[in-house]
Amino acid sequence: MNGSVRMAGTADQIFVLVKQWLMGYVPGALQPLASAVLSVVPVLLVFPLLFAITTVLERKGLGRIQNRYGPNRAGFFGILQPMADGIKSLTKEDIIPRSADHLVHLLAPLLLVVASFLVYAVLPIGRNMVIANLNAGVLFFFAIGSMVELAVFMAGWSSRSKYSLLGAMRAIAQMISYEMPLVLSAVVVIMAAGSLSTVTIVTMQATYTGIWPHWYVFTPWGLMGFVLFMIAATAESNRSPFDLPEGESEIIAGYYIEYSGFKFALFFLGEYLGMFATSAMAITLFLGGWAAPFSFLTWIPSYIWFFVKLLALIMAFIWVRGTLPRLRMDQLMNFAWKFMLPMSLVNILCAGVWHFMAAGFVRWVVVAVLVAGTCYLLSQRLKRGKRVAVRTYRFAS
Amino acid sequence: MTVTFLILAGVTIVGMAAAMSLRNLVHCVLSLTLGLVGLAGLFLELDAQFVGFTQILVYVGAVAILAMFAVMMTRGAAQQQESRPTSVRISGVLIAGGVFLVLAWAMCHGLMTLGAPVQPEAEVKQIGVALMRSYVLPLEVIGLLLTAALIGAGVIAMEEKRGAR
Amino acid sequence: MNPLTGYVFLSALLFAVGLAGALTRRNAMLVLIGIELMLNAANLNFIAFWRYGPHPEALTGVMFVIFSIGVAAAEAAVGLSIILAVYRHSKTTNLDEMDSLKG
Amino acid sequence: MLGEGILKGLTETARNFFGSYVDDERLTTVQYPEERLEQIEATRDFPFLVYDGEDWEKGMRCVSCQICEKECPPKCISIEKSKDKKPDATGKAQFYPAKFDIDISVCMSCQICVEVCPFDAIKMDVVYELSTEDRFGGLLLNKEQLSKSNEYYNKIHPTEAGAVDAALAAEREKARQAAAAKAAEAKPAATAVVGAAAVERDGTK
Numbered sequence: 090m091n092g093s094v095r096m097a098g099t100a101d102q103i104f105v106l107v108k109q110w111l112m113g114y115v116p117g118a119l120q121p122l123a124s125a126v127l128s129v130v131p132v133l134l135v136f137p138l139l140f141a142i143t144t145v146l147e148r149k150g151l152g153r154i155q156n157r158y159g160p161n162r163a164g165f166f167g168i169l170q171p172m173a174d175g176i177k178s179l180t181k182e183d184i185i186p187r188s189a190d191h192l193v194h195l196l197a198p199l200l201l202v203v204a205s206f207l208v209y210a211v212l213p214i215g216r217n218m219v220i221a222n223l224n225a226g227v228l229f230f231f232a233i234g235s236m237v238e239l240a241v242f243m244a245g246w247s248s249r250s251k252y253s254l255l256g257a258m259r260a261i262a263q264m265i266s267y268e269m270p271l272v273l274s275a276v277v278v279i280m281a282a283g284s285l286s287t288v289t290i291v292t293m294q295a296t297y298t299g300i301w302p303h304w305y306v307f308t309p310w311g312l313m314g315f316v317l318f319m320i321a322a323t324a325e326s327n328r329s330p331f332d333l334p335e336g337e338s339e340i341i342a343g344y345y346i347e348y349s350g351f352k353f354a355l356f357f358l359g360e361y362l363g364m365f366a367t368s369a370m371a372i373t374l375f376l377g378g379w380a381a382p383f384s385f386l387t388w389i390p391s392y393i394w395f396f397v398k399l400l401a402l403i404m405a406f407i408w409v410r411g412t413l414p415r416l417r418m419d420q421l422m423n424f425a426w427k428f429m430l431p432m433s434l435v436n437i438l439c440a441g442v443w444h445f446m447a448a449g450f451v452r453w454v455v456v457a458v459l460v461a462g463t464c465y466l467l468s469q470r471l472k473r474g475k476r477v478a479v480r481t482y483r484f485a486s
Numbered sequence: 487m488t489v490t491f492l493i494l495a496g497v498t499i500v501g502m503a504a505a506m507s508l509r510n511l512v513h514c515v516l517s518l519t520l521g522l523v524g525l526a527g528l529f530l531e532l533d534a535q536f537v538g539f540t541q542i543l544v545y546v547g548a549v550a551i552l553a554m555f556a557v558m559m560t561r562g563a564a565q566q567q568e569s570r571p572t573s574v575r576i577s578g579v580l581i582a583g584g585v586f587l588v589l590a591w592a593m594c595h596g597l598m599t600l601g602a603p604v605q606p607e608a609e610v611k612q613i614g615v616a617l618m619r620s621y622v623l624p625l626e627v628i629g630l631l632l633t634a635a636l637i638g639a640g641v642i643a644m645e646e647k648r649g650a651r
Numbered sequence: 652m653n654p655l656t657g658y659v660f661l662s663a664l665l666f667a668v669g670l671a672g673a674l675t676r677r678n679a680m681l682v683l684i685g686i687e688l689m690l691n692a693a694n695l696n697f698i699a700f701w702r703y704g705p706h707p708e709a710l711t712g713v714m715f716v717i718f719s720i721g722v723a724a725a726e727a728a729v730g731l732s733i734i735l736a737v738y739r740h741s742k743t744t745n746l747d748e749m750d751s752l753k754g
Numbered sequence: 755m756l757g758e759g760i761l762k763g764l765t766e767t768a769r770n771f772f773g774s775y776v777d778d779e780r781l782t783t784v785q786y787p788e789e790r791l792e793q794i795e796a797t798r799d800f801p802f803l804v805y806d807g808e809d810w811e812k813g814m815r816c817v818s819c820q821i822c823e824k825e826c827p828p829k830c831i832s833i834e835k836s837k838d839k840k841p842d843a844t845g846k847a848q849f850y851p852a853k854f855d856i857d858i859s860v861c862m863s864c865q866i867c868v869e870v871c872p873f874d875a876i877k878m879d880v881v882y883e884l885s886t887e888d889r890f891g892g893l894l895l896n897k898e899q900l901s902k903s904n905e906y907y908n909k910i911h912p913t914e915a916g917a918v919d920a921a922l923a924a925e926r927e928k929a930r931q932a933a934a935a936k937a938a939e940a941k942p943a944a945t946a947v948v949g950a951a952a953v954e955r956d957g958t959k
Contacts, residue, residue, distance in 0.1 A: 154767045156780045193516065225610050228539040235547025239519060242554055246512055258558070261551055268547070285610045412767045413760065468757075491654070495661050502665055502688055506672030511680060518684055525665075525691055532658070532702040537716050541694075544720050549687070549727045556680060556731040560738040578674030586667035593659050613717075616710050624714075628721045635725035643732035 141171035154411035181350035193247035198355035201240035205362035215392030248347035256343025260334030270429035271321035291378030322367035330413035498524030658699035665692035798878035815875035822867035830860035
């Protein structure tokens with residue numbers, strides 16, 4: 090019994106132990122540097138790999154949703170497709186528009202990728218597996234995340250193309266509008282945990298009552314916060330149905346239309362890294378980070394749980410992308426300002442009520458009614474003045 | 487005087503100076519952003535984590551983007567040549583230099599006598615407690631100010647209705 | 652050299668740069684940016700004095716900077732919207748040309 | 755309730771997703787290089803020249819009238835008329851194209867050349883795997899590459915080719931009969947002429 094627990098502990102901490110073992114061979118003066126390298130390099134390897142896997146998963150999933158095969162030529166079932174895509178983008182010609190602002194044009198994709206990678210510093214991938222346990226970790230996440238907007242603007246402006254400028258303007262308007270609900274829906278968790286440190290937030294969720302975990306998503310305000318956070322995260326990462334900034338059928342590829350070859354691949358990478366990062370943040374805040382969903386499953390290493398949850402959220406992203414059509418600009422803005430923002434503010438209020446009421450059934454009912462009632466009222470308001478009817482096409486038959 | 491400080495100070499000064507002297511307005515805003523990031527780095531160097539991240543969140547995430555939007559929306563004016571008389575420029579620089587000299591002189595004679603620095607603790611929790619206890623009135627006031635600014639900015643920037651003067 | 656001196660010196664330099672910009676440029680946007688710079692220079696001072704001052708546990712400097720950042724954000728928003736409104740009216744952001752009081 | 759339609763859509767896509775794994779009927783994609791769709795008979799892409807018999811040079815139907823060259827909207831046909839005449843499939847002496855080039859990278863498959871050809875010499879082909887690595891010459895087909903037998907034409911467009919063959923056979927038969935009639939008439943006519951001359955001669959007498 091004890092031995093199996095220790096075994097599980099070893100499996101759980103294997104990467105931490107390996108790092109400690111490697112650090113034993115490093116001379117004292119180089120220790121901080123070596124420690125940093127050993128923490129950062131795995132993240133720099135694992136997440137681009139996840140990006141590669143996700144691209145092929147996404148294409149196959151979308152294909153199946155549309156009753157197609159998806160890529161199935163390169164390698165077994167098309168699993169080598171990302172490799173082929175990577176080689177293609179590396180060998181392609183790098184075209185820079187003649188009237189472009191060369192320096193800014195070059196810096197934009199770099200800034201995007203660097204900012205996307207920086208946010209992984211505060212994401213706890215497993216127990217004791219985080220690059221930097223910052224006091225203000227969540228704040229760091231949102232602060233660095235807001236630099237992405239700047240990269241988007243730089244890309245759109247420096248290309249000197251009307252499509253990229255339009256795309257950049259749309260992207261920034263959308264990102265600023267949805268950043269507020271994103272941050273505000275995360276505030277409920279910060280209130281409950283009483284800390285801005287991601288590690289503390291996860292540790293607080295990694296306890297169990299019976300077999301049930303204490304994830305914040307299992308409270309009315311937590312569920313609402315999670316839903317709001319995921320919607321805002323979809324908008325932040327410019328994914329369908331919020332993909333107006335790069336709507337292929339309207340403005341071709343939006344702000345990165347003038348990029349080609351490797352820089353284009355960097356944009357793609359940065360976008361997916363941003364999506365992973367916000368998903369990982371949602372996991373950290375609401376879904377218990379690396380904690381197992383049931384107390385009897387804790388023997389499975391923590392990092393495996395993290396990646397299982399991450400993959401599940403990525404699947405959800407793909408599923409939503411395959412289902413929903415693109416929003417119109419006014420719908421997008423209406424939704425952000427008339428539903429998301431008031432809803433997240435009310436949600437904070439609900440979290441406060443929850444905090445000050447005595448634990449028990451009454452608290453559950455009161456807060457759930459508050460959240461659901463507000464949601465219903467706001468959605469009625471959103472629907473007002475809109476005729477929803479089955480559309481008939483005159484010449485369809 | 488560490489190497490980090492020197493690098494960050496260099497980045498900040500270069501960014502700010504470029505922001506004030508470049509011709510293209512978008513370049514100005516971009517280099518301003520660089521300077522602000524450098525400044526945030528300096529805040530982090532001074533163990534003020536919360537302030538540093540707030541600086542990035544507010545300035546890079548909001549103010550720089552806002553300035554960018556303003557630049558793009560007043561693009562027609564950006565084409566006009568910047569041609570202030572040389573005398574104005576020189577006198578401006580002279581005044582700024584004079585202010586700097588006075589400040590530097592005051593510094594050299596004033597604050598050398600501070601005690602040895604102790605490592606302060608600015609836990610986010612402490613900041614929160616302070617905001618909610620001793621600084622609750624300023625917090626409310628700033629909340630009010632921000633709300634007023636939000637509404638005011640919206641109203642000012644809103645398109646004037648035709649004939650509604 | 653006292654580390655505080657470096658920070659205060661840098662802050663004075665930033666202030667001077669901001670002042671020079673605000674005085675010499677005539678684009679309203681750049682003047683606003685210059686004012687932001689001066690505010691930021693003051694913020695750096697606050698933080699430096701808090702860090703190396705005798706009572707860091709009081710958090711006064713940090714608090715002041717937090718409020719200052721809030722005020723600066725509000726100022727930037729209102730200032731830029733005023734510039735927009737003026738631009739819409741007189742098609743210029745040049746301060747020297749905004750010399751008419753008539754609407 | 756907000757989100758009802760979204761849930762409906764999500765179930766629909768989920769049904770598609772799982773359905774495509776259990777039900778092969780859903781997957782309508784044709785895996786191209788291995789499996790191909792059958793071409794319908796009216797398929798057409800680029801023109802070719804029809805010849806009768808075995809030898810393409812001898813049996814060429816084209817008489818180099820150059821109507822197709824003139825009518826071609828993108829001007830992708832280039833013909834050089836021969837100086838001499840050669841006997842064609844029916845043995846009649848005809849002009850023949852000394853050069854007949856079609857640049858199928860320019861051709862837009864409009865079939866106008868086929869419509870205007872009075873000799874049924876040019877028809878539309880159905881081959882489509884024509885990609886080439888030679889950017890300039892690879893798609894410029896000359897007389898030899900363009901020539902394809904009448905049997906081939908019958909194979910790719912059976913109905914149309916049958917009609918054309920029938921019409922052609924009828925025409926040739928008529929021509930043959932006309933020629934025979936002419937030949938047959940030629941003798942009496944000649945005698946008639948001689949007779950008339952004789953009558954005249956007689957009359958003048």
